[in-house]
Amino acid sequence: MNTVQIQNITVGAQNPIALIAGPCVIEDAERTLAIGRAIKAITDRLNIPYIFKASYDKANRSSYSSFRGPGLREGLRILAHIKKELGVPVLSDIHCVTQIEPAAEVLDILQIPAFLCRQTDLVYEAARSGKVINVKKGQFLAPLDMKNVIAKIEEAGNQQILLTERGATFGYNNLVADFRALPIMRSLGYPVVFDATHSVQLPGGAGTTSGGQREFVPYLTRAAVATGVDVLFMEVHDNPPEAKSDGSNMLYVDQLEAVLNDVLAIDQVVRKHK
Known part of the structure; x- marks a missing residue:
């Protein structure tokens, strides 16, 4: 398996599991940084490699009037500040070719949304x-x-690739996480990420917004780690019900440490089989 280097973090093969986490969207600079600090304090205590995530633009919202974030320029400025303050790699989505060059000046990981894969x-x-x-695997x-x-x-000469599972469409307004997908994608030779919070999303399930079932996040997370997944992806918020995007499937930041303690215990068991 190819490993992937993200600053000083190596993922893939038999390396310890890493975490990509942060709020769904940048709501404001101060709150976004505070959430990142809270997550980093937890990952530092648990010695888990951490990559910060937040979107500067949510371009695929259900409704035209839904909050999308601060946009490319301001969002990248905020992410650059968070990167400096926390001393961690940062990830965000790109949606069109013109965003790539400015995004690459700040981001350590460029994320291709599932709908655009x-x-x-x-x-x-x-x-x-x-x-x-x-790359998030399309539903x-x-x-x-x-x-x-x-x-x-690979045709572009790049072998620094992560593949993310985020659930497959299962009828209307529902996703299902098929855990066979994780070892299948891992067999393609690159590290695999499990998106635990989008996998419990109910797309369009609330009419003009998506619904979600965050109560199932710990269960899916434990199951994914048991397959030998390389990275976990979780959207986390200090108060999800008031979040401006994906609040119903984001995890409370004060619940994160308990979930990650389970993750570490399971990863210790399965790592030798990776």
């Missing part, structure tokens, strides 16, 4: 940046279909 120009040009590329794709996405990135 087959957009050849976006995937290829992101790969050409030389940054680590995290409409089979796990083995990700080999075609990998080929596009």
Whole structure:
């Protein structure tokens, strides 16, 4: 398996599990940084490699009037500040080719959203940046279909690839996490991420917004770690019910440490089988 280097964090093969976490969207600079600090304090105590995540633009909201974030320029300024303050790598989504160059100046990981994972120009040009590329598997794709996405990135000369499972469409307004997908995608030769919070999302389930079932996050997380997943992805908030995006499936920050303690115990058991 290829390993992926993100600053001083190595993921993949038999390396310890890492965490990508933060709020769904940048709501304001102070709150976003505070959430990052709270997560980092937990990961420091548990000695878990940590990568901060927040979106500067939520371009695929259910409603035109939904909050999208501060936008590219201001969002990247905030993320650069968080990167400096916390001393951790940062990740955010890109949505079009024109965002790649400015985003790559700040971000350590460029994330391709699930709905855009087959957009050849976006995937290829992101790969050409030389940054680590995290591709979320579309809810409409089979796990083995990700080999075609990998080929596009490799064609650009980039082998710093993460593949993320975030659930598959299961009827209307529902997703299901098929845990066979994790070892299948890992067999393609790159580290695999499990998105524990989007996997409990109910897309469009609240009419003009998505619903979610955060109570199932710990269960899916434990199951994913038991498959030998390399990285966990969790959206975390200090008060999810008042969050401006994905509040119903985000985890409370004060619940994170208990979940991660379980993660570490399971990862110790399964790491030798990775």
